[in-house]
Amino acid sequence: MKVLTLVAFLAVVVLTVSQEDCGVPAIKPELVDLTILGGREARPGSWPWHVGLHDKPWVNLPPFNYGYYFCAGALIDEQTVLTAAHCLTISPNSVQIQLGSHYRTSRDEGEESVDAVHFCLYPNWTHGNIDDIAIIRLAKPVTFIKTISPICLPEPGDEVRIGEDEVYVTGWGYTSPFGHHHSDALQQARQFICTKSECYKMKRNNVARIICSKHDFGSSCHGDSGGPLVLERNGRWQLQGIVSGGPQVCGYRSIPMYYTEVAKYRDWIDRYRKSVDPLKTPGLCKEQR
Known part of the structure; x- marks a missing residue:
């Protein structure tokens, strides 16, 4: 009985620690400027x-x-x-x-x-x-x-600090603008986030709850929809955005990538x-x- 009690106690401890440790991957990602569109794979297990x-x-x-x-x-x-x-x-x-x-x-x-x-x-x-x-x-x-x-969720008022935060997206989407094949290995890319005013100039629509990114470091593409846009803050990764859309031709520079801004929906x-x-x-x- 004592053994069973100890096992049950340890199980609860493990679960509690796991919940508190959101956004802390056991396998650290390799944070290099890889691109999903035409890029290389992420470190296995790091996202x-x-x-x-x-x-x-x-x-x-x-x-x-x-x-x-x-x-x-x-x-x-x-x-x-x-x-x-x-x-x-x-x-x-x-x-x-x-x-x-x-x-x-x-x-x-x-x-x-x-x-x-x-x-x-x-x-x-x-x-x-x-x-x-x-x-x-x-x-x-x-x-x-x-x-x-x-992954951790952002607080309702959290926003990407442009010029300070390094923001990454991961996915199995297409790896070439005119391709029709998903990547087999998980890819990662750093994203260059636009200001709301820049986003509005390119999108000409309501951008209050949208994050926009340029294609300077790389781009997500067809098949990446729903995936996470993340940043690390105070030692923990948090889910800043969800891949929503972008140009029909992936990487087309006149149209940004669009991400649903998770903090607005907390x-x-x-x-x-x-x-x-x-x-x-x-x-x-x-x-x-």
Whole structure:
């Protein structure tokens, strides 16, 4: 009995420490100016919150048990993923989340596949880049290991300090402007963030809740949607943005990349996480499925 009590105590301690250590990867990323568009791969396991959204496979037998990849997301706790609303056009029953994955088309050590149980799209989202954010609830909690751990969320007033913060994006998107093939290995790129006024001049639209980046260091591309835009502050990485869109021709310099600014939605995310039954909370989700 004493042994069982000790094991239970240690399990609680491990879980508590893991939750407090959001944004602290066990494997440190190599922070060099790589580009997703035409770039090189990230250090395996160094972005442990990056997840892949896949169609659920028809059968659970290799090599057919790996569904088609279509978007990315960011793990924010043991059962919650943030992504772009425009990614979630199919039923959650058809979606599987791959966690701890470095190679998109093959199984990595420690990789875990978890079904989606429901989606919560931001209530004001209609289409395009405005309010392009959604929450995925996983069918079961995941265990945090060195290649699977959550990223911290920014506080409601947090903004990118232009000229001070180094901001990075990760993804398995296309690696050439006219290509039609996703990268197999996870890529990373530093992003050059624009001011709101610069963003407005290029986008000519509401940019109050959008982060824009130029393509000076590299660019995300088709297939990177829903993925995390992150920065390190006070020794912890936080989720500053979610890949939403950009030019049709990746890297086209006259049109910036667009990211949903997560800090602007922190109150909504907190409401969801505190709700006993989010899908029955009036006004919380655009689509309750």
